[in-house]
Amino acid sequence: MDSLKKITNFDGLYGDENGKYSSEYLFLEPISTRSREFDWQIKPHIHLKLFQVFIVKKGTLRFTDAISEYELSAPCLMVIPAMALHGLVYHPDIEGSILTLSENMIEDIFETSHPIWQTFEKVRVIQSFDENGTFGKMLYQLQLAKYELFSENSDRMMMIKACLTQFFLHIHRLATQDANLSGDSLQMAYFRKFLQNIKKSSHQKSIPDFAEELSISAVHLNRICKAIAGKSAIELVHQHLIQEAQKYLLHTSYSISEIAYLLDFEYPNYFAKLFKKHIGLSPAEYRQVDRR
Numbered sequence: 001m002d003s004l005k006k007i008t009n010f011d012g013l014y015g016d017e018n019g020k021y022s023s024e025y026l027f028l029e030p031i032s033t034r035s036r037e038f039d040w041q042i043k044p045h046i047h048l049k050l051f052q053v054f055i056v057k058k059g060t061l062r063f064t065d066a067i068s069e070y071e072l073s074a075p076c077l078m079v080i081p082a083m084a085l086h087g088l089v090y091h092p093d094i095e096g097s098i099l100t101l102s103e104n105m106i107e108d109i110f111e112t113s114h115p116i117w118q119t120f121e122k123v124r125v126i127q128s129f130d131e132n133g134t135f136g137k138m139l140y141q142l143q144l145a146k147y148e149l150f151s152e153n154s155d156r157m158m159m160i161k162a163c164l165t166q167f168f169l170h171i172h173r174l175a176t177q178d179a180n181l182s183g184d185s186l187q188m189a190y191f192r193k194f195l196q197n198i199k200k201s202s203h204q205k206s207i208p209d210f211a212e213e214l215s216i217s218a219v220h221l222n223r224i225c226k227a228i229a230g231k232s233a234i235e236l237v238h239q240h241l242i243q244e245a246q247k248y249l250l251h252t253s254y255s256i257s258e259i260a261y262l263l264d265f266e267y268p269n270y271f272a273k274l275f276k277k278h279i280g281l282s283p284a285e286y287r288q289v290d291r292r
Contacts, residue, residue, distance in 0.1 A: 013100060025050065025102040025193065026160070028146050034098070035090045044087035050157040051106045051120070052080040052098060053171070057139065059094035060217055063087075065123045071217035075135045079124040079171060086123065087288075097142060101164075109165050119172045126174050127215060128186070134170055141167040189229045190214055194221065198240045204264040207233045242278045245271070249287045256283045 010016060013027065014034060031054065035042060044064060050145075060073045066085040072078075074096070080086050083101050089131045110117050129135045145163040146158045197213055210233065211218040218233070241263050248259045260271035275283050 006130075008043065009059070010047055011049070012047075013043055013050075023102055023104040025100070026105060026149065027098075027100045028142065029098055029100075031056070031090065031094050031096045031098055031209060034215055035094065036092075040090040040092055040094075042088040042090075044085055046083055046085050047080075047100075049082050049103050050100055051071060051082055051103055052100045054078040054080070054088070054098050055138065055142065056094065056096040057135075058096070060091045061094060062089040071219040072125065073212070073217045074129045075129060075215065076125065076290060077095065077171070079120060079126070079175075081120055081122065099142065099167075105164075106168075109161060109168060113213070116169075116172050119175045120168070124171075124175055126171070128177065129174065129273060130177065132266055134174065138170050141170075162204050170257065187224045187227065188223050189220070190216060194225070195236070198237055204237075204241075205238070210237075238278065239272060242275060244288070245275055245283065246279075249283055259283065 006184060012025075015038060028106070055077045056072065056074045057076045060071070063070045063072055063078055064087045110120070139166055141163045145160050145167070148159045148163065153159065193214055194210060197210055207221060208218045211221040214221065216224075222233050225231055225236055229236060231239070244263060248254055248262065252259075254262065256272060257268040260268040263271065265271040272283055275281075275286070279286055280287065
């Protein structure tokens with residue numbers, strides 16, 4: 001019980017010591033509004049009766065729940081049910097929204113007896129979005145809900161509920177898709193796509209560039225490569241370049257400098273040094289050994 005007492009909890013929003021819970025609580029704000037106030041770091045905490053969704057459309061962050069830590073980049077979203085421990089560290093370039101509503105409101109949208117409710121009973125991190133513009137549709141539904149929230153339209157709560165119903169249905173569908181491509185299979189999908197992108201690249205790219213193509217962070221990409229191949233992302237990039245260099249050395253008459261240029265190395269000396277590090281021979285020595 002002592003450990004439970006140490007967990008920071010709020011009836012209202014993070015940092016609001018005097019926040020009071022309401023059964024009809026509904027709030028939508030930009031991520032930067034509150035995070036800037038706390039120097040972009042939201043320490044691990046819980047909300048006793050509030051349900052939240054963090055929607056990130058630009059930037060990077062580190063998200064922690066009770067058991068895991070994630071390095072995330074846009075687009076992504078996190079579903080945080082009531083009583084779920086969570087903390088966040090944002091990069092100042094972050095853009096997105098935080099939707100906060102009472103348990104009563106989410107239960108009013110989806111009855112707890114309905115199978116769809118299982119989607120919202122635990123923390124979920126969604127990084128994979130389909131090609132049908134779902135993420136954009138979700139942002140649009142939030143904008144409609146925000147408009148109604150601050151309007152004086154008649155039956156505005158009914159309209160807000162309709163918008164949020166569609167918003168949460170999109171989350172449910174994405175979570176279902178994610179369940180079919182989760183854990184090891186999702187990591188393998190990222191890994192295979194990374195290798196494909198290395199081969200397709202017409203010029204040398206940084207690891208953050210490759211990670212951005214996958215909509216994950218560079219740290220996450222490195223973890224995947226280490227877990228699957230036992231090598232860092234940059235080591236795999238270098239491995240591909242060295243294999244391409246070997247083909248040029250064995251099957252063409254290009255000079256070392258020309259091969260370095262073809263592989264997009266700015267300095268031939270760096271290319272030669274990297275080649276020797278991987279093969280144990282200089283490019284010239286490798287070519288001569290093969291021709292003997």
